Every structure is written in C-alpha cells, then in structure tokens.
Amino acid sequence: MLMAADSIQKKIKLSNSVLLRLKDGTCADAVSGRLKYATVLVCVGDITGASGLLREVETAHSDIAVESVCNCSGEVEYVPKTGFGDDVLALINTGALYANTCNCLLFVETLKPCFPRGWLDAVFRPIDQRSDIDDLIEYVSLDPKPYFHFVELMLHKELNNQSKALTAFQELEKCVSEEPLFHKDTALVLLSHSLEMDGQVEKAKIIYDEACCLRKRKRGYTSSHVRYNSKQV
Structure with a gap:
C-alpha cells in the first residue's frame, strides 16, 4: 500500500509490480489483505476489481470459520470460538492458519493517497478532536468486519445502488452494536461518518460522542488511535 500511495500521489499508473504485491498480500490472512487491496482499487477507479474482492471477503465471513485476531497492543488477542483453540495446532501444521484468521487493519498517515477522498474523514478522523489539539494520529486500527461493510456501503453509493447501500x-450498524470488536471506537467513527453522509447529522454526532467517551474510558489502551504530541517529537 505504501508503494501504491507513492504512485497515486505522483499521479503515476500503478505498475504491475505494485499490483502483484497487493495481490500477494491477500494471502496474508482471510480478509484484511483483500480489504486493503480493494481500497486501493476503488481509489484508482477499478470498481469491478474491488467488487470481486469484496465478494471474496463476504464468502470468507460466511463460509469459513474465520477467527478475528488482534495484536495491535503488542499482545495477541482473539474472540474465542468453539473449538478454534483446539484446531490451531492442526491449522499451523497444515499451513491453513492464515486462511482462517483475519487481522486488524492498520493504516498509517502516509497511506492517505490510497483512500478515495470521501473516505478520509471516516478512517483518519481523530477521536475527540476537541481535546489534545496538538496531537497527530500516528496510525489507525480497524476491525475488518465493520470496515468491510463500510467499503461495501461506499461502493454501492458510487454505483448509485441505493437498495444495496441501505443493506x-x-x-x-448491526455489526457495530452486536459484534465483539477490538476497536469499537473506530468502528463507531465509521458509522458516524456514514450517518453524516446520509444527512443524519444529529444522530451522527451522538455516535461520534459515544466513540469519544469510549476512547476516554480507555485512555491507556493504545491499539485504536495511537498518538504522539508534535511538541515532544
């Protein structure tokens, strides 16, 4: 993605080498690499390619026993599913572990050129921008599933398919409220942005304030938005 960002920023067509590396990245786990690749493809206007990747992600979530894994805080965490712990050794021995896990999506500031303009406020918007004004975001972590639904929403909006966009x-909305997420604060920001785009400004503000409150309660938790103070760098 860094190579793609550099090319997009310089208004250079993505080389076959960059596209091949992005494709290779889809083998890193069940869905996250595909979501990153799809993000880049939407940015360069390849809606067909991005839609194909989203269908693969949907299949993975529907048909495969996919385990969400987070190591953003330096410790490996996952939401246990029945039997997964017992199957890990077998998955490692057969080389199938990566095909059955999905990692959090980590995006740094230098990847901004890889995102369509309308997505930037959703992905890189600081949580609680009313405080720590001098802080800069170093990176953002997102759970794959809410990001998948967000990309799907934005893609259907691009295609002017209102029915599928609503779905x-x-x-x-259901994912953010019901799924056990590692980064619910950033998922709430995605939801808030989606509401704001739909003209539901007051509801969007309520959801955004909820993200701020959640972030404040987890002040020592550094795996969603890690910040550093520019005056101390």
Whole structure:
C-alpha cells in the first residue's frame, strides 16, 4: 500500500509490480489483505476489481470459520470460538492458519493517497478532536468486519445502488452494536461518518460522542488511535 500511495500521489499508473504485491498480500490472512487491496482499487477507479474482492471477503465471513485476531497492543488477542483453540495446532501444521484468521487493519498517515477522498474523514478522523489539539494520529486500527461493510456501503453509493447501500449500512450498524470488536471506537467513527453522509447529522454526532467517551474510558489502551504530541517529537 505504501508503494501504491507513492504512485497515486505522483499521479503515476500503478505498475504491475505494485499490483502483484497487493495481490500477494491477500494471502496474508482471510480478509484484511483483500480489504486493503480493494481500497486501493476503488481509489484508482477499478470498481469491478474491488467488487470481486469484496465478494471474496463476504464468502470468507460466511463460509469459513474465520477467527478475528488482534495484536495491535503488542499482545495477541482473539474472540474465542468453539473449538478454534483446539484446531490451531492442526491449522499451523497444515499451513491453513492464515486462511482462517483475519487481522486488524492498520493504516498509517502516509497511506492517505490510497483512500478515495470521501473516505478520509471516516478512517483518519481523530477521536475527540476537541481535546489534545496538538496531537497527530500516528496510525489507525480497524476491525475488518465493520470496515468491510463500510467499503461495501461506499461502493454501492458510487454505483448509485441505493437498495444495496441501505443493506450495507444496516449491516454496519448491526455489526457495530452486536459484534465483539477490538476497536469499537473506530468502528463507531465509521458509522458516524456514514450517518453524516446520509444527512443524519444529529444522530451522527451522538455516535461520534459515544466513540469519544469510549476512547476516554480507555485512555491507556493504545491499539485504536495511537498518538504522539508534535511538541515532544
């Protein structure tokens, strides 16, 4: 993605080498690499390619026993599913572990050129921008599932398919409220942005304030938005 960001920023067509590396990245786990690749493809206007990757992500979530794994805080965490712990050794021995896990999506500031303009405020918007004004975001971590529904929503909006866009929004809303997420604060920001785009400004503000409150309660928790103070660098 860093190579893609550099090319996009310089208005250079993505080389076959960059596209091949992005494709290779889809083998890193069940869904996250595909979501990153899809993000880049939407940015360069390849809606067909991005849609194909989203279908693969949907299949993975529906048909495969996918385990969400987070190591953003330096410790490996996951939401246990029945039997997964017992199957890990077998998955490692057969080389199938990566095909059955999905990692959090980590995006740094230098990846901004890889995102369509309308997505930037959703992904890189600081949580609680009313405080720590001098802080800069170093990176953002997102759970794959809410980000998948967000990308799906934005893609259907791009295609002017209102019915499917509404379904994607409802799935995002359900995911944020019901799924056990590692980074619920950033998922709430995605939802808030989606509401704001739909003209539901007051509801969007309530959801954003909820993200701020959650972030404040986890002040020592550094795996969603890690910040550093520019005056101390």
